[in-house]
Amino acid sequence: MPHPQLRVTNQDREQVVEHVKAAYAEGRLDKHEMDERLHLAMTARTHADLVPIMNDLYGTRPAYVPRPPAYRPAAVPAGGDRVGAASSHLFALLGLFVIGPLLMMVTAGRTSPYIRKHAVEALNFHLTVLGATVLLPFTVVGFVLLPVIWVVGLVLCVVGGVSALACTEFRYPLTIRLVK
Structure with missing residues (x-):
């Protein structure tokens, strides 16, 4: 008081x-x-x-007046949206690194914000890996790091796909986010 x-x-x-x-x-x-x-x-x-x-x-102290929560949890996306978002990440396993997420963003991303969010995240990650693939061979260390980056990239794509199916938040580490 x-x-x-x-x-x-x-x-x-x-x-x-x-x-x-x-x-x-x-x-x-x-x-x-x-x-x-x-x-x-x-x-x-x-x-x-x-x-x-x-x-x-x-009395001497005011009673507690409960307030509504400051945020409302988002609704769980439909099954088709989750599969579309997961496929944005998993196209990398088929070799469609940049083209897969770009197609998902342009097609299904127009109607589903959930798919668009995951497609943009996957596209930015694949563009970053593509940039590293082009630039790293100019260094001696780059030849050693390049296979490691590819393997880690594929593992992260699987993790991103699973997290999209599970409706959890996922962001790729060390990504340059060019596409908003």
């Missing part, structure tokens, strides 16, 4: 207003009492001015 002589903030006033509205909704105050308390809360300057408004409603 802050010191009674401290000045109140707008947030302090809004909290008291929410408590008064909740008490009115529960039937503990009539309309006239609610209007009077709201006026007192909005014109309060110190915490000592706010305390009498709340004391007879909740």
